[in-house]
Amino acid sequence: MSAIVQSRKMILDRVRAAIQHPGKDLADAAVEYSALPHNYTRRGSLSTAARLQLLIDRLREYDAEVLECNAGELPAVIAAQLAASGRHTFVAPARLPADWLAPGYEWRLDHGLNTAEIEEAEGVVTAASCAVADSGTIVIHHTAAEGRRVLTLLPDWHLCILRASQVVEVLPEYFDRCRQQPNSHSSEEDLSMVTPALATYISGPSATADIEMTRIKGVHGPRFLHVILVREQG
Amino acid sequence: MSRPAATHPVLDPTLAPPFPQAVLPVLRNPQLRKNVAHAIDVIQAKRASLVAEKTDWQELRSAASAIRTHALENLGTYLEQFETRCTAAGGTVHWAADAAQARQIILDLLRQEKASEVIKIKTMTSAEIQLNPFLEANGVHAFETDLAEIILQLGEGEPSHIVVPALHVNRSQVREIFARTMGLKDLSDDPKVLTNAARTYLRKKFLTIPTAISGANFLIAETGGVVVVESEGNGRMCLTLPQTMITLAGIEKVLPRFQELEVMLQLLARSATGERMNPYTSIWTGVTPGDGPQKFHVVLLDNGRSSILARSKHRQTLKCIRCAACMNTCPVYRQTGGHAYGSVYPGPIGAILTPQLMQMHHAQSLPYASSLCGACYEVCPVKINIPEVLLELRAEVIDQERNQPGRALDPMYWGLRIANVLFSRAWIFHTAQWFGRIGLGLFTRKDGWIHSLPSVGGKWTQTRDLRGLPNQTFHSWWASRGPQSNGVELIGGTK
Numbered sequence: 001m002s003a004i005v006q007s008r009k010m011i012l013d014r015v016r017a018a019i020q021h022p023g024k025d026l027a028d029a030a031v032e033y034s035a036l037p038h039n040y041t042r043r044g045s046l047s048t049a050a051r052l053q054l055l056i057d058r059l060r061e062y063d064a065e066v067l068e069c070n071a072g073e074l075p076a077v078i079a080a081q082l083a084a085s086g087r088h089t090f091v092a093p094a095r096l097p098a099d100w101l102a103p104g105y106e107w108r109l110d111h112g113l114n115t116a117e118i119e120e121a122e123g124v125v126t127a128a129s130c131a132v133a134d135s136g137t138i139v140i141h142h143t144a145a146e147g148r149r150v151l152t153l154l155p156d157w158h159l160c161i162l163r164a165s166q167v168v169e170v171l172p173e174y175f176d177r178c179r180q181q182p183n184s185h186s187s188e189e190d191l192s193m194v195t196p197a198l199a200t201y202i203s204g205p206s207a208t209a210d211i212e213m214t215r216i217k218g219v220h221g222p223r224f225l226h227v228i229l230v231r232e233q234g
Numbered sequence: 235m236s237r238p239a240a241t242h243p244v245l246d247p248t249l250a251p252p253f254p255q256a257v258l259p260v261l262r263n264p265q266l267r268k269n270v271a272h273a274i275d276v277i278q279a280k281r282a283s284l285v286a287e288k289t290d291w292q293e294l295r296s297a298a299s300a301i302r303t304h305a306l307e308n309l310g311t312y313l314e315q316f317e318t319r320c321t322a323a324g325g326t327v328h329w330a331a332d333a334a335q336a337r338q339i340i341l342d343l344l345r346q347e348k349a350s351e352v353i354k355i356k357t358m359t360s361a362e363i364q365l366n367p368f369l370e371a372n373g374v375h376a377f378e379t380d381l382a383e384i385i386l387q388l389g390e391g392e393p394s395h396i397v398v399p400a401l402h403v404n405r406s407q408v409r410e411i412f413a414r415t416m417g418l419k420d421l422s423d424d425p426k427v428l429t430n431a432a433r434t435y436l437r438k439k440f441l442t443i444p445t446a447i448s449g450a451n452f453l454i455a456e457t458g459g460v461v462v463v464e465s466e467g468n469g470r471m472c473l474t475l476p477q478t479m480i481t482l483a484g485i486e487k488v489l490p491r492f493q494e495l496e497v498m499l500q501l502l503a504r505s506a507t508g509e510r511m512n513p514y515t516s517i518w519t520g521v522t523p524g525d526g527p528q529k530f531h532v533v534l535l536d537n538g539r540s541s542i543l544a545r546s547k548h549r550q551t552l553k554c555i556r557c558a559a560c561m562n563t564c565p566v567y568r569q570t571g572g573h574a575y576g577s578v579y580p581g582p583i584g585a586i587l588t589p590q591l592m593q594m595h596h597a598q599s600l601p602y603a604s605s606l607c608g609a610c611y612e613v614c615p616v617k618i619n620i621p622e623v624l625l626e627l628r629a630e631v632i633d634q635e636r637n638q639p640g641r642a643l644d645p646m647y648w649g650l651r652i653a654n655v656l657f658s659r660a661w662i663f664h665t666a667q668w669f670g671r672i673g674l675g676l677f678t679r680k681d682g683w684i685h686s687l688p689s690v691g692g693k694w695t696q697t698r699d700l701r702g703l704p705n706q707t708f709h710s711w712w713a714s715r716g717p718q719s720n721g722v723e724l725i726g727g728t729k
Contacts, residue, residue, distance in 0.1 A: 008329040018544035029308040040293040135511035197519040203511035206467035210382040211425040213276035221467030
């Protein structure tokens with residue numbers, strides 16, 4: 001291993017020698033960093049209704065199916081989606097709200113499911129952390145209601161439930177939410193918005209254009225993405 | 235271990251022929267040129283429309299350029315911070331000074347896992363260090379899992395683009411490769427059917443092979459996180475299902491903070507594939523108990539990068555985020571495709587990156603593989619001034635040639651020496667013109683054009699004609715007009 005230890009020192013020495021001011025540390029770098037230009041669009045300008053509509057349009061462009069409902073209607077809408085899918089076996093994160101688990105289906109809650117058990121399932125239902133309207137991106141931080149990464153990967157059908165308050169217009173607004181420190185007033189969902197150790201950003205179903213630039217849906221990830229957007233009030 | 239078996243001779247810059255020579259078979263292959271042009275036209279059209287809708291595109295480029303420059307100017311600090319954070323999160327960081335060391339570190343890790351097979355996410359860095367043939371020679375078979383990489387691996391082809399590596403292969407060629415290597419006789423050439431064949435072929439490998447290798451789009455110093463950007467989901471499979479993950483990343487991939495992704499991700503997808511966002515972006519930090527690989531290694535690769543960093547004008551080369559917009563817009567790449575560059579990094583960025591990674595010992599023809607039109611600079615999302623670096627490198631190539639002992643035998647050398655004298659005094663120049671008119675007159679046809687010249691002159695006339703010298707020069711014509719005319723009258727008649 002000594003050759004490797006030497007490499008570490010050698011690379012860092014070379015890198016430091018390459019740049020004029022070698023004495024700089026993290027604090028100096030932070031000062032310099034704060035002066036960098038960030039003049040791009042950091043805030044969206046659309047009304048709430050327009051922002052949600054933009055997200056819906058973007059998701060539909062990706063062939064995702066999108067439904068809207070009020071909070072009270074959610075369990076019934078989930079049940080209708082499951083029924084329409086023609087599927088029977090579903091996996092779900094361990095802490096998915098209980099009233100989302102529509103009766104009449106085989107639910108495999110993830111208390112440490114193995115890969116085969118997940119692979120056999122026909123679909124998965126999860127929450128999400130955020131959505132970005134501008135790019136039609138769903139952000140998953142793999143919290144207890146969003147599930148481990150494998151859960152939203154192997155099943156071919158993914159139903160994702162988003163609250164309207166989770167939808168931002170442009171990507172920087174998502175990163176701003178990640179920077180906000182949680183306080184005592186934070187709800188459980190807000191707590192998921194710290195800088196994540198694990199994250200998956202999904203912008204439409206798995207796709208490739210590797211053969212003659214023809215876009216083909218569904219290579220390895222779920223081929224069917226369904227989104228229910230829950231409007232807060234009413 | 236010595237150097238790996240040369241199964242990729244075309245893309246090894248130490249063995250590749252010079253660009254003008256390598257390009258000839260491509261220029262004679264109309265099918266290949268058609269495939270490349272088609273793919274590039276599609277990406278370019280998509281990119282153009284999505285960049286146009288982004289009203290803050292130039293501000294994003296400026297921010298990205300500043301962030302990447304800052305990261306490079308503080309690279310040592312940020313690499314150490316990344317190492318600290320990644321280690322604290324349960325990862326192991328390795329440092330590789332060159333390709334041989336990186337290959338050996340990865341092989342040793344695979345041997346610890348007793349791996350005879352490994353699944354891979356597309357990584358150009360692993361192609362740079364020629365990892366696959368080395369592993370194969372040492373008893374580990376690497377399965378590529380990106381659709382384009384499968385096409386190349388099964389068809390024993392070479393990548394010709396850094397984002398769409400098989401863009402030079404058309405659907406009927408893919409059908410032939412898959413039918414032959416997967417034993418699927420009745421396969422059609424419908425891209426959907428072909429994609430599905432790859433899905434089936436790989437599914438079992440994802441579920442059974444416990445070790446994976448990836449590259450990295452970004453390393454985040456602040457968190458120790460690693461970012462992989464992809465479309466197909468093969469990356470997520472490799473990042474999630476195995477027990478051991480080995481990530482190979484160039485040292486220049488570091489971003490100071492998590493928040494920088496808000497700039498980089500917006501630029502990368504639009505520039506690379508003409509999408510508002512790529513279908514999947516994965517971020518992970520060390521090891522997460524119960525989720526994904528429980529052993530995680532990062533191999534940080536120098537392999538010539540620190541020597542690029544040392545030179546202030548050249549440093550910008552390392553800002554590259556590998557979007558390939560420069561090759562998609564390049565009039566040279568459009569005609570030649572990627573193989574002629576003799577490197578896994580083709581196109582304008584390859585023309586500056588490859589010779590520098592080779593520390594100017596190889597690939598000296600690449601800085602000339604450009605018309606210097608500047609289209610690459612204009613599209614670059616991190617504002618790398620590629621033409622500026624091309625010119626710097628050309629100057630270095632000339633300096634190298636100055637010191638070569640065989641130079642005195644080169645007719646071009648003597649031609650330019652003589653030209654140097656001819657242009658130094660007006661009377662020498664006029665005398666030379668007089669002789670030149672007589673000399674060139676021997677080669678000038680009745681139509682006033684020279685179609686063929688001997689020796690060094692042939693380098694010009696083999697691809698284009700040269701107009702014969704006129705009987706009168708501008709100078710002598712001007713003098714013959716006498717004192718009655720002056721410039722003012724000629725230009726505007728300001729009476």
